[in-house]
Amino acid sequence: MSRVLIISDSHGLTAEIEGIKNRHQADVMIHCGDSELDLDATELNGFLKVAGNCDIDSRYPNEQTPVIGGLTFYVTHGHLDNVKSNLSTLSYRAAEKDAQIICYGHTHIAGAEQIDGQLFINPGSIRLPRNRVEKTYAIMEWESSDNIIVAFHTVSGKKVEELTYRASL
Numbered sequence: 001m002s003r004v005l006i007i008s009d010s011h012g013l014t015a016e017i018e019g020i021k022n023r024h025q026a027d028v029m030i031h032c033g034d035s036e037l038d039l040d041a042t043e044l045n046g047f048l049k050v051a052g053n054c055d056i057d058s059r060y061p062n063e064q065t066p067v068i069g070g071l072t073f074y075v076t077h078g079h080l081d082n083v084k085s086n087l088s089t090l091s092y093r094a095a096e097k098d099a100q101i102i103c104y105g106h107t108h109i110a111g112a113e114q115i116d117g118q119l120f121i122n123p124g125s126i127r128l129p130r131n132r133v134e135k136t137y138a139i140m141e142w143e144s145s146d147n148i149i150v151a152f153h154t155v156s157g158k159k160v161e162e163l164t165y166r167a168s169l
Contacts, residue, residue, distance in 0.1 A: 002069025007137040008032035008077070008105025009125035011054065016126050016155050017043045020137055023157050028068050032105035032123065033060070033077030052077040052105065065097045071145060071169075074099035078106035078122075091118055100145070100169050110136040112150040112165035119148065119167045126155050134160055145169040 005026035010017055011034055021029065021043075033052025037044055039059040051060035063076040074094035081090040083106050094102045095118070102120045109131045110124025124136035135155045142148040145168070152163035 001141055001143050002027050002071075004068055004073075004140045005029045005137065006032065006103050006121060006123045006140065007126055008103075008123050009034045009052070009108050009127060010036070011125070011127040012036045013127050014041075014043045020126070020155065020157075021046065024139060026139070028066065030073070030075055030103055032075060032103050033079075034105060048075060050075050050077055053079040063093070063097075065099055069142060071101050071142070072097065072099040073101045073103060075103045078104035083107055083122075087115065087120060090120070091115065094118060101140070110134075110138070110152050110160075110163055112138070112163075112167070114167045114169070117169060119150075119169060121150055124152065132160075136160060136163070 003026045005024050029047045031047045031049045033050045034054045036054050039057045048064055051062050066073050074097050108125040108128055112121045123138035126135045129135050136152045138150055138152050140150045148167040150165040152160040
């Protein structure tokens with residue numbers, strides 16, 4: 001079983017990131033930007049990281065495309081792809097990278113959805129959520145690409161059941 005922990009839009013929080021990191025065992029941890037921390041901040045040790053529009057450390061990459069558990073991920077913040085309007089640009093960019101899983105932030109709106117063979121995951125924000133009161137992050141688990149589960153959790157670790165999403169790619 002592969003497991004990826006995904007957070008975004010922590011906007012300066014540190015203890016919360018440490019708490020989330022210490023609570024879960026994950027093969028890979030992803031931060032989708034707007035940490036507002038330096039690239040080498042100890043709280044972000046072990047995270048695959050990308051730049052958000054509020055990150056001032058120029059060492060952050062704008063995107064990353066790791067292969068994890070046999071799936072190709074496209075990780076970006078989303079501000080350069082206009083995600084507040086629609087997911088088209090993000091989808092095209094991920095397709096150029098042959099990615100099936102797209103992790104992004106920027107909107108602060110937690111959710112997962114599958115569109116035309118691509119799975120979009122926005123973990124929400126652990127500081128300033130939109131459309132929900134819960135401050136959230138996500139965990140994606142899978143044994144095979146036809147049985148993917150994306151679960152959302154509050155900063156304190158409580159599962160937000162109604163956001164759980166199942167996908168088959």
